[in-house]
Amino acid sequence: xxxxxxxxxxxxxxxxxxxxxxxxxxxxxxxxxxxxxxxxxxxxxxxxxxxxxxxxxxxxxxxxxxxxxxxxxxxxxxxxxxxxxxxxxxxxxxxxxxxxxxxxxxxxxxxxxxxxxxxxxxxxxxxxxxxxxxxxxxxxxxxxxxxxxxxxxxxxxxxxxxxxxxxxxxxxxxxxxxxxxxxxxxxxxxxxxxxxxxxxxxxxxxxxxxxxxxxxxxxxxxxxxxxxxxxxxxxxxxxxxxxxxxxxxxxxxxxx
Amino acid sequence: xxxxxxxxxxxxxxxxxxxxxxxxxxxxxxxxxxxxxxxxxxxxxxxxxxxxxxxxxxxxxxxxxxxxxxxxxxxxxxxxxxxxxxxxxxxxxxxxxxxxxxxxxxxxxxxxxxxxxxxxxxxxxxxxxxxxxxxxxxxxxxxxxxxxxxxxxxxxxxxxxxxxxxxxxxxxxxxxxxxxxxxxxxxxxxxxxxxxxxxxxxxxxxxxxxxxxxxxxxxxxxxxxxxxxxxxxxxxxxxxxxxxxxxx
Numbered sequence: 234x235x236x237x238x239x240x241x242x243x244x245x246x247x248x249x250x251x252x253x254x255x256x257x258x259x260x261x262x263x264x265x266x267x268x269x270x271x272x273x274x275x276x277x278x279x280x281x282x283x284x285x286x287x288x289x290x291x292x293x294x295x296x297x298x299x300x301x302x303x304x305x306x307x308x309x310x311x312x313x314x315x316x317x318x319x320x321x322x323x324x325x326x327x328x329x330x331x332x333x334x335x336x337x338x339x340x341x342x343x344x345x346x347x348x349x350x351x352x353x354x355x356x357x358x359x360x361x362x363x364x365x366x367x368x369x370x371x372x373x374x375x376x377x378x379x380x381x382x383x384x385x386x387x388x389x390x391x392x393x394x395x396x397x398x399x400x401x402x403x404x405x406x407x408x409x410x411x412x413x414x415x416x417x418x419x420x421x422x423x424x425x426x427x428x429x430x431x432x433x434x435x436x437x438x439x440x441x442x443x444x445x446x447x448x449x450x451x452x453x454x455x456x457x458x459x460x461x462x463x464x465x466x467x468x469x470x471x472x473x474x475x476x477x478x479x480x481x482x483x484x485x486x487x488x489x
Numbered sequence: 490x491x492x493x494x495x496x497x498x499x500x501x502x503x504x505x506x507x508x509x510x511x512x513x514x515x516x517x518x519x520x521x522x523x524x525x526x527x528x529x530x531x532x533x534x535x536x537x538x539x540x541x542x543x544x545x546x547x548x549x550x551x552x553x554x555x556x557x558x559x560x561x562x563x564x565x566x567x568x569x570x571x572x573x574x575x576x577x578x579x580x581x582x583x584x585x586x587x588x589x590x591x592x593x594x595x596x597x598x599x600x601x602x603x604x605x606x607x608x609x610x611x612x613x614x615x616x617x618x619x620x621x622x623x624x625x626x627x628x629x630x631x632x633x634x635x636x637x638x639x640x641x642x643x644x645x646x647x648x649x650x651x652x653x654x655x656x657x658x659x660x661x662x663x664x665x666x667x668x669x670x671x672x673x674x675x676x677x678x679x680x681x682x683x684x685x686x687x688x689x690x691x692x693x694x695x696x697x698x699x700x701x702x703x704x705x706x707x708x709x710x711x712x713x714x715x716x717x718x719x720x721x722x723x724x725x726x727x728x729x730x731x732x733x734x735x736x737x
Binding site for chain 1: 512513515516600601604608609611612613614615
């Protein structure tokens with residue numbers, strides 16, 4: 234379990250996260266949602282240790298991140314897989330080199346074993362015969378899948394995804410969402426996804442945390458998102474015409 | 490002014506992270522060879538071309554300025570050799586490399602920063618500064634002295650060719666000149682300077698690239714800043730090192 238306690242982060246005196254508490258459980262896909270600028274990415278970066286919060290703590294299965302030595306932090310990070318918004322693949326390396334990179338850095342496996350593992354995870358994300366291609370030669374969806382393959386190649390305990398389906402068409406976005414959920418269940422890992430995509434909420438959100446202006450405004454399940462009367466979240470969820478119509482239909486059904 | 494002091498402080502803090510033990514020696518070795526290819530071998534062509542022609546120009550200009558019939562012609566070879574060994578090859582070639590290699594280092598690291606590739610390394614638990622910068626420093630320090638030796642040799646050869654083509658200095662006079670009063674320590678001085686400049690060429694652009702914020706335009710700006718500051722530092726260090734090593 235990942236426990237976040239009273240997380241507070243500011244930039245140049247402007248608070249971005251204002252004391253967030255949250256827990257993320259094993260085998261569950263948790264989504265952190267909110268508008269752009271609500272603090273989602275800062276929240277994720279604080280959890281990953283890429284940013285240092287001014288106050289609060291993060292606890293990974295009983296291990297307090299703030300109390301760890303640099304070596305302990307590096308060891309913990311080996312248990313973390315991360316899918317960045319822009320995929321963050323090494324653009325001068327091939328797909329195979331990208332996915333093999335963590336194995337080369339942290340294991341002493343012979344090349345053939347590493348290659349076997351690389352091919353296995355690439356197959357797992359439905360990518361084959363792309364080993365020698367470079368990231369620039371792949372579509373956005375394929376790049377995301379390579380990023381997922383690289384994130385899971387070391388069998389992580391924790392998987393973080395920052396807007397994994399941004400810039401993708403709805404169909405590909407659903408494929409990526411489902412893939413993340415399948416991997417979460419299959420490997421029984423803790424998955425935290427930053428998103429502002431309501432389709433993701435409906436497809437894979439087992440636990441939803443809604444951030445607004447750096448504050449945790451609401452927490453619940455994907456069903457709860459559509460039932461809540463919390464104004465902030467209903468404004469966010471029903472901001473598109475499609476969802477407005479869904480809402481109207483729901484209210485009609487309820488006779489309201 | 491405070492901004493400059495902050496930058497200098499941050500540069501040394503960066504070096505502290507850079508000079509940590511590599512996490513995986515086999516990967517590190519691979520990276521060094523890759524950097525030798527990217528930063529060193531790929532620079533030989535331009536260095537050879539410039540050195541050859543500048544060597545020729547040095548000989549022509551020296552010959553044209555030694556008008557007195559009392560001055561022995563072999564001094565043209567002597568003066569050309571000294572200017573190539575002491576100044577042209579180590580300093581001017583380093584400034585040229587600051588432009589070519591420095592902009593490459595700053596823009597490649599800067600692009601990695603803005604596309605979150607550096608964050609990806611950090612999240613994996615890799616010391617990104619050590620992983621990205623130390624192989625560049627080692628490749629530069631070990632390979633640039635060879636580049637400078639090639640530059641000196643080709644500069645002297647270019648001078649001989651130009652002297653012969655223009656008829657300003659005979660082959661015999663030139664070859665006598667380049668062997669007159671040869672001081673081997675000048676080569677040592679030249680290579681010491683080169684190694685220090687090589688360190689500067691690897692680290693200052695890496696600093697500018699690593700701490701870039703923003704997007705493509707900022708990466709371009711960082712690259713320009715890196716070349717300017719690397720050149721400035723090389724010029725200042727050239728003065729200090731010359732005074733320290735050759736000054737009496």
